Amino acid sequence: MKKSTLIHLRFPFSFFLLPVFLFAIACLPDFEWSRFVVVFGILHFFLYPASNGYNSYFDKDEGSIGGVKTPPKVTRELFSISWLLDLLAIAFGWTISWKFAVMLFIYGMVSKAYSHPAIRLKKRPIIGWLTAGVFQGYFTFLMVAVGMSHEEVLFTTKIQWGALLSTLLLFGSYPMTQVYQHDEDGKRGDITLSLILGVLGTFHFTAICFTVSVALYVLFFNVYFSLTTAVIFTSALSPVLVYFGMWYLKVRKSLQLADYDHTMKLNLISSACLNAFFLYLILN
Helix, strand or coil, X not given: CCHHHHHHHCHHHHHHHHHHHHHHHHHCCCCCHHHHHHHHHHHHHHHHHHHHHHHXXXXXXXXXXXXXXXXXXXXXXXXXXXXXXXXXXXXXXXXXXXXXXHHXXXXXXXXXXXXXXXXXXXXXXXXXXXXXXXXXXXXXXXXXXXHHCCHHHHHCHHHHHHHHHHHHHHHHXXXXXXXXXXXXXXXXXXXXXXXXXHHHHHHHHXXXXXXXXXXXXXXXXXXXXXXXXXXXXXXXXXXXXXXXXXXXXXXXXXXXXCCHHHXXXXXXHXXXXXXXXXXXXXXX
């Protein structure tokens, strides 16, 4: 495998997608650790890298992308490896259940529709935003539940509420991941929601969605876990709030500071805080 292919698969980027997986696990009545390892591996070492690679192949970015500051040129090998990883994800998923495998297939096809020039949902601001939020949040949450448990759990209020909360949080955070790519997206004709909102508008939009989603998360944890859990959740997110606020004040003085480095640091802090909290829930 070429070094450029390995870079574009962006395996470390899966860390930013881990919170949805852990949150889904934390909401299940019970699970097996052996199944935990298998489902984790399928998603984070096959499905997500396949999506990353396929997206990179058709984007052919010259500027920074999520997890890679200076992306190398893509090759045809990246396209082939992306398909191979998708097929492996489905094959391994089939050993768990055919329903889980079908959901993996659907996720893979939607991610390709997001990037492929014949459809390219990415260039449609509202549809692209909805697709990313729903499939990386709600759909992935349910997919994890199916892979880890029986499909009957999908119809419980707790699981449905948790899945919706995952999407709501992503609705706010996703435009922020595009805030430094306005020039690159504009040149390629990808009119993202963040590009429409503008730099400061993206910050304001994210702040509103974040406030609403955190309030609903607090209510969720208070109902299904405990008030203490809700308090710990808000405390765990305090570093995110502090960093976001400080960065926003800097950007108000200079829009150039809405750059790759600051965006990736926000992603890292928020993912680390959420992952730590959800691991706490799982282990307790």
